[in-house]
Structures are given as structure tokens and as C-alpha cells.
Amino acid sequence: MAHDHHHDHQAVPSDPALRVKALESLLVEKGLVDPAALDLLVDTFEHRVGPRNGARLVARAWVDPAYKERLLADAPAAIAELGFTSGQGEHMLVVENDSKVHNLVVCTLCSCYPWPVLGLPPVWYKSAAYRSRAVIDPRGVLREFGTEVGEDVEVRVWDSTAELRYIVLPERPAGTENLSEDELAALVTRDAMVGVSRVPAPGEKA
């Protein structure tokens, strides 16, 4: 029962695996869903859409100032340039970190997240702990991720209350001047694009 469990292993009223299986077979029999379409959706989000897409945007912005300008001014168009679509019909915005500003993205009311470029959100992003405290104590939350932000830096928290989806353009780490765009993309983490971490320098632990 619930009180016997640590809260990250929540108790369930009945086996969700069995319920989902029964629901899917009912909906297929009634013609309300197509199992092939379901397979395609699972495959898309397990294998095709994820933070590697976002990392491409960041790396391109780091090496190509004109692209960065377009990305900050009109993210959907700049994202489309790299062949990624924003399949949810939402509008994307890219916010830039620099020496004076650190951006952090949250959705306090549900779990809005930029799916087309970061994939589906991790559990911590959807958790009550993150959603509740990111707005009132962003520096404390950042510290839990090992990210210290100086008092001289402004922390901007973006609460995704409408259909705008936010991606952080992190700072390019020092010592990466000679890296190629592909090598840079490999450094960029999901967490840095949500704003809870910085991009680690090559060889530095994320």
C-alpha cells in the first residue's frame, strides 16, 4: 500500500499494464485506434525524437552566428531549417544564457515541454518537487543539480503556462574552440537545454 512505499515508487490502484492492455484491445476492436499508428508513435518517441535534436540546434547556433540570430528571433523557422518539425502545433522560443543571465524552464500547472526538440520529459521535470519549487526557489533547485549561479547573475524562470515551449541556449563551454559542430552537439545535454545544468567542458563530468 501507498504508505509502505518510498514516494518515487508510487502505489497503483490496480496493475496499469493489464488495464492498458485491456484498454488498447477494446479500442482496437471498436476501431477507435489503429495499432500500427500506436507502434509508430512509440517508435518515434523512443528512437527518433529526443534531446539529440535540440543539441543540433545548439551546436549550430554556437558555430554560426547568423543561425543563432535566426534561432532566437524565429525558433520554429530555424528549427525547420535543420529538418525538425514542431509536430504539436506549439510555438517554440529559445532563450539564451550568458554571463549575466541564467534561464530555467518549468511548467508549474502540468508538464509542458518542447517535445519536438527534446523528446518526452524526464520524470523529475514532471515531478511535484520540481514544478513547485522551480519558481519560488530556482537557485535552490539549481544547487540540487550541482549548478551554482552567482548573485551577480539574473535567474529567469520561464513558466510554460500557454502554448509556447521554451528551450535554453546554453553557454558554449571554454576549451571547445577547435571542436567541430558534431563534437559540440555531443557535449550538449538535455538538462542544459532545460536550464538546470551547464554544458560541461570536454572531459568534465556532466
Place this chain on the structure above:
Amino acid sequence: MNGIHDMGGMQDMGPVQYEKAEPVFHAAWEGRIFAINSSLRASGKWNLDAWRYQIELLDPVDYLRLTYYERWLEINEQLLVKHGLVTAEELATGTPAAGSTKAVPATRISGAGRGIPSSHDPTVPARFAVGQPVRARNSNPIGHTRLPRYARGRAGTIERDHGVYTFPDTNAHYEGEHRQHVYSVRFSARELWGEQASPRDSVYLDMWDEYLERA
């Protein structure tokens, strides 16, 4: 509705639990309910705002106890029954009722969003301009809203006009789209949280025209 989902500013939810190398889905059923949900959403049986409101209607104890995809399972079952696509008996037995008709499967899976044809609509006037000081309305609607409690009554500044969007407060209840401007509004952390907040920090919220009044 002033529900548990509106949790911005709460402080008793514990530290953030981080999982290294987290998989996209933790079990196969999570992927299936994700796909079932997306597929039903794409078929347009209910809109995204109504979907969000259904989650908000979960009992608060359930809301906190259930995992993310367990909530999706719950509300998909509820919405299917609510919209007459499935009966409670069919859900309980897992088989269609005798003589029930078969729908044409929805195979189109893209375009599952709110259905915003364009955020640029010159026929919808903006009530506020970039740079203008504003105040979030103090209101406590019993239905769906995207105006979090922590911002109500607080003063901020319009930073950006995002264009025109469907109004969730009415759309969730099928009372019309009431398309209006959405703005990025900057609130200083101190305005929201008082002296304990860093004087430099700020929170940006996206707010519909009707959530705002002149400051």
C-alpha cells in the same frame, strides 16, 4: 480551479529525484498509453484544454499518488466514457458491447495540438503593448484556467506579444475559442515571493489578455 495541479510556490514536495540514464518509457505500458492518448487526441474527440481540465479534476490524493502515465490512463478512460465512445461496462469487461458499431480507425497522428491555424490574426486587437506595466487579475474560476495562483494580483511588465491563441478557460468547457493575445509577462521574484527572493531574479509567465488588467 484552485487544485493540487497548481503547485507553483509550494515548498513541501521534497528534493528533486534525479534518475541517471532515464529511459523514455519505464515500462511498455507507458509507451502504449502515451500512444493511445496521442492517437485519441489526434482524432479530435476532445480538445487539449478539456484534456488538461480532466487531469485537474482528479482527486488530489490520486493526483499526487499516481505516476504521470497512470494519470493519463485514468483520464483517457474517463474521457472515453464522458464522450460516449466507450461504456463503463465495456471498460470493465475489456470487450465491446454486443451490437456496438465499429469506428473507422484514426490513423492520422500528426496535428495533435490545439489547432492554432495562426498566431497572427490582425482582426484580434491587443489590449496591451510591450513595455506596459500590468497586473494579473485576482480571480478564482472554478473551471479550467492557466493563470496560476502564485501570480494572481501581482504586478508585472509585458515583455513580448506572442500573437493570438485560443482561450483555455472557455475552450476547455466547449464555450468557444475566444481567441486573444498572449503575452510574455515578467514578474520580479520579489514581487511574487517577497524579500526572501533574490533581487535580480524574475519569473516569466505567458498570459492571455483576459488574465491581465492595467497596473
